[in-house]
Amino acid sequence: MTIQQVDEIADEGRNWQARCARRQLRVAGCVVAIFLALAAIPLVSGGSFDLGRYEVAIAYIVVAIGMNIAFGYCGELILGYPTIMAVSAYTAGMLSAHKGWGVAATFPCAILAGTAAGLLIMGSGLRVRGWYLALITLFSVVVMPQLIVLGETWTGGEYGLTGILPIQFGGEPLSDGAMFELSLAILALVLLAVWNFLRSGWGTRLRALRDAPSGARAVGLNPLKLRLTVYIMSSIPAAVAGFYLAYAEQFISPDAFGMSLTLLLLTGVVLGGAGTLFGPIVGMVPLLALSFWVGPFSPFNAITLGLGLLIGTLVFPDGLIPSIGRLFKRGSIKKDTAAGSAADMHVPQDSHRSGQVTQLESAYATEQKMVVRIEDISVRFGAHQVLSGVTLTLKQGALTGLVGPNGSGKSTLLNAISGFIQPQQGRIFIGDKDLSGKAVHELALSGIGRTFQIPQLIEDATALENISLGLLGQRPGRILASIFRLPRLVQQGNDDLHRSLAMLAEVGLPASAISTPVAELPLGLKRIVEIGRAVVAEPTLLLLDEPAAGLNDEERLQLGHLLNNLKKRGITILVVEHNVPFVMQFCDDLALLEAGQISCHAATSAALPATLLDYLNHAPEQSKCA
Numbered sequence: 001m002t003i004q005q006v007d008e009i010a011d012e013g014r015n016w017q018a019r020c021a022r023r024q025l026r027v028a029g030c031v032v033a034i035f036l037a038l039a040a041i042p043l044v045s046g047g048s049f050d051l052g053r054y055e056v057a058i059a060y061i062v063v064a065i066g067m068n069i070a071f072g073y074c075g076e077l078i079l080g081y082p083t084i085m086a087v088s089a090y091t092a093g094m095l096s097a098h099k100g101w102g103v104a105a106t107f108p109c110a111i112l113a114g115t116a117a118g119l120l121i122m123g124s125g126l127r128v129r130g131w132y133l134a135l136i137t138l139f140s141v142v143v144m145p146q147l148i149v150l151g152e153t154w155t156g157g158e159y160g161l162t163g164i165l166p167i168q169f170g171g172e173p174l175s176d177g178a179m180f181e182l183s184l185a186i187l188a189l190v191l192l193a194v195w196n197f198l199r200s201g202w203g204t205r206l207r208a209l210r211d212a213p214s215g216a217r218a219v220g221l222n223p224l225k226l227r228l229t230v231y232i233m234s235s236i237p238a239a240v241a242g243f244y245l246a247y248a249e250q251f252i253s254p255d256a257f258g259m260s261l262t263l264l265l266l267t268g269v270v271l272g273g274a275g276t277l278f279g280p281i282v283g284m285v286p287l288l289a290l291s292f293w294v295g296p297f298s299p300f301n302a303i304t305l306g307l308g309l310l311i312g313t314l315v316f317p318d319g320l321i322p323s324i325g326r327l328f329k330r331g332s333i334k335k336d337t338a339a340g341s342a343a344d345m346h347v348p349q350d351s352h353r354s355g356q357v358t359q360l361e362s363a364y365a366t367e368q369k370m371v372v373r374i375e376d377i378s379v380r381f382g383a384h385q386v387l388s389g390v391t392l393t394l395k396q397g398a399l400t401g402l403v404g405p406n407g408s409g410k411s412t413l414l415n416a417i418s419g420f421i422q423p424q425q426g427r428i429f430i431g432d433k434d435l436s437g438k439a440v441h442e443l444a445l446s447g448i449g450r451t452f453q454i455p456q457l458i459e460d461a462t463a464l465e466n467i468s469l470g471l472l473g474q475r476p477g478r479i480l481a482s483i484f485r486l487p488r489l490v491q492q493g494n495d496d497l498h499r500s501l502a503m504l505a506e507v508g509l510p511a512s513a514i515s516t517p518v519a520e521l522p523l524g525l526k527r528i529v530e531i532g533r534a535v536v537a538e539p540t541l542l543l544l545d546e547p548a549a550g551l552n553d554e555e556r557l558q559l560g561h562l563l564n565n566l567k568k569r570g571i572t573i574l575v576v577e578h579n580v581p582f583v584m585q586f587c588d589d590l591a592l593l594e595a596g597q598i599s600c601h602a603a604t605s606a607a608l609p610a611t612l613l614d615y616l617n618h619a620p621e622q623s624k625c626a
């Protein structure tokens with residue numbers, strides 16, 4: 001890549017950062033203006049009935065914001081939020097009504113109880129996904145009102161709980177106006193906390209878990225830890241809303257936490273745009289307005305909500321916010337039609353092939369520079385023995401091509417090395433370190449990077465964001481530091497952004513990839529983005545699964561040059577590839593996998609053994625050596 005091209009990317013990176021900062025400032029300005037306007041409502045509003053309705057509406061919006069973290073950003077179909085609200089509301093209500101506790105004491109109890117209930121309900125998400133998870137969590141919404149009725153001595157049963165003491169300030173109960181301002185303050189704080197949380201890198205982590213779970217694990221993200229974080233973060237707003245409702249109404253009944261609330265929340269999040277920060281607000285406001293217009297207890301309420309969902313999703317299939325965003329973007333996309341062309345790739349020509357490689361496996365094993373050793377790996381699926389005692393040694397900075405017939409187990413071997421499959425026997429060493437039995441994310445953190453036959457990327461994120469995921473996988477992801485936007489974390493985010501930009505330039509992506517969603521890139525560039533994501537974390541071993549598949553001659557050549565450059569950085573590369581000209585041109589040595597074993601391992605710089613030549617000459621016509 002020329003200095004001019006590197007400068008071009010650095011310029012575009014700076015422009016992109018400036019554009020993002022400007023957009024965030026504009027959005028923050030609008031939000032502050034809206035909140036200030038809303039704060040004036042008590043001055044013009046009719047009275048406590050109207051204010052009470054607005055407070056309920058705001059509480060529901062707070063819950064929808066929490067739901068959006070799990071459902072929108074992480075793709076977890078969790079519907080049990082009314083239950084979390086109920087647990088929190090009843091905890092606060094009962095402690096206040098029966099024990100006379102003040103707000104300072106009931107608040108932590110309610111939030112803890114609500115969050116614990118959230119973890120309990122959502123815990124099944126650690127085992128099941130999709131509709132199973134939806135059904136289990138929905139079940140809690142059906143059961144909760146019955147539990148409340150069963151515990152009527154404490155909860156007041158179906159007639160509701162009364163006697164909740166009002167929130168006091170200076171010995172006086174808060175006025176209706178002050179209660180409304182409190183609800184606004186809660187909404188503002190929750191929105192700010194969630195915004196900070198999502199833009200600190202957690203948003204990218206969660207979207208990776210939603211769209212590319214294997215990719216997320218391959219960069220070092222622990223899905224269990226991520227999901228627990230999501231469950232806690234999405235439960236807290238519901239718990240806060242439940243707590244607030246108990247005090248706002250000073251009366252709670254089981255009817256308030258039923259199925260219709262679930263429907264309202266789901267509709268609002270989907271209609272506004274799941275996975276967008278302001279989607280739940282934009283979706284909930286018209287629905288709540290409709291609901292209040294029809295009457296919350298009217299039989300037409302559910303019908304109106306259902307119609308709203310139907311019409312909304314037909315007209316705005318991705319939700320209101322993405323549709324509005326597309327309208328604004330349309331002009332710029334038209335202008336930028338060349339954004340994703342593979343021909344824009346800027347990969348420097350490598351100056352030389354790697355040095356001599358040794359001939360056979362036994363010889364490799366004695367080399368001082370040996371870094372990766374795969375020993376006696378066996379994998380069986382049921383009765384099907386795919387790998388039987390595969391042993392392979394890879395030298396530092398060498399590019400080894402793993403070839404073999406379809407179904408011979410090449411991808412299985414990559415999966416076994418990277419932890420996606422636990423082999424029945426065998427060991428994997430990087431240097432002296434035995435990595436056998438480790439989980440995928442642990443192996444990623446130990447220096448194993450990989451790509452996939454079908455790229456595992458966040459399709460609606462830009463190439464730059466996808467590459468930065470490689471670094472996010474290495475970071476501990478501190479939740480409180482993210483919410484409070486501690487300067488140390490912001491600095492690290494900036495450093496990571498610059499490293500990701502440098503990687504984008506190094507792998508030869510065009511400057512336009514900084515702001516182009518990868519969904520708009522051709523397959524060749526997607527593969528390069530995946531390589532960038534793996535390499536930015538500076539792996540010791542890079543595993544590539546058919547990176548040249550579907551590429552044209554020019555793109556293959558560019559990919560080969562890129563791999564040569566990565567080798568020069570000392571990265572050991574194992575590439576599964578069917579394309580014979582590609583492996584002959586770029587690989588330092590070739591390993592042939594047949595009948596579950598490495599039948600031959602030799603350097604491409606020397607005369608190839610007959611077994612390997614025979615395989616290469618009988619490879620499919622389109623991939624034969626010219």
Ligand SMILES: Nc1ncnc2c1ncn2[C@@H]1O[C@H](COP(=O)(O)OP(=O)(O)OP(=O)(O)O)[C@@H](O)[C@H]1O
Pocket residue numbers: 381386404405406407408409410411412413
């Ligand atoms: N998770 C799995 N469960 C059961 N069988 C599997 C699984 N993964 C792979 N296999 C089987 O293992 C064998 C090897 O598959 P693998 O994908 O590793 O082959 P490959 O050499 O990479 O093939 P190709 O070159 O076509 O990609 C195939 O018969 C495949 O059906």
